[in-house]
Amino acid sequence: MIVAAAALVPGQASAQVSPRSPLLDLDRAELRSQIDSRYQSAVQATQASEIKRSADSRFVWAAEAKVQCGIALGYLKSGTRDEASINKCDGFSTRMAQASAPAPVAAAPAPAPGCGVDPSVSVFFDWNADAPLAEAQATVQQMVASRASCGWTRLAVTGHADRSGSDDYNVGISTRRANNIAAMLENAGVAVSDMTVSGKGESELKIETADGVREPMNRRVEISAQ
Template structure:
């Protein structure tokens, strides 16, 4: 616990519970240079303002230090006014009156800025690419047409972006040749597509190559019919983890 008292000469002391006191000096106020009449007016103005502030319910309830500074100003300005009534300038009480009056009228410090929290990263765009693709072939040809390179490059790129798992590559043939010949033709078609995807960065171990010959036509035809839709390789990407 501590209390303030006025020592000889008007020096403000702060007394702690142990009985030790020390002087608290304030900057010299320019009020000390005023004539007595003007000084009394300035001191009274500060005292009355401090009293009003200590009675302001908003100040009393506030969480800043205005009430504390207003209470100090009221006390010290009251002391200075008392001295001034007897035509005495008590420099220490004048200094403290002016200092605490300035503090009580100062704008409160701004609240600390909230820590910067970066905005959340935008969600990854949903993958809209189809996991199933077909590449078509000319009659009795096991190499895909040139435009197939664009299709295969998209598969390789989408596999990475969409997080696809292994690929199943299935070769097919139409019914224009014998069963054994078409089985080998569909196998070569599937192998060539797998090799092209491997060149585009798809590991060979992530591809399963299957040949169906003419056994699973896309368009059912009579035997011996050259059907372009049946001369194909189907590429199916598994979802990751499946």
């Protein structure tokens, strides 16, 4: 039996109480099957080349779904139904499915030879975490390679936070996020003197939200060529 995931109102944040998922009404075997299916879909989405880019919100929801569905599966394997992770798994999976691909943009002027890449990328983070999602390493390596081929000399590494904490806390965690990504860039061969590292807290949101909202798209570090 396939059970439709509970719909989330666009713009709702994970900080709010997740709606009760109809998956909770299933028996244990069917529940585990449904959670595993959502987990596998999320894993595939985070690895899809057409989704794995900073401008595609499907990647962010897939990453969130992968984490929460993985937690729910872990509990189920130990014989426990963790309602919070099941609700979030179902909710994030729904948002992943509902999110659409970014609208096509007008063709840009022809780039210089060997440099047909975006000069800015984003790395995303779990809530209240300063360590990036696992996919960050590939993004950092991509930026380092682009820097070499495009001849960029300096990089701006700017950390951001959502609005779920105080102003001071968000400045601190956004700065730690930026420092961690800068360390990854340094390990990949970018000199510290070639980077400008800063934390903006919640002052430059990617998606506008009310205070207290845990918006995944706002928990990020932007790496930009200068």
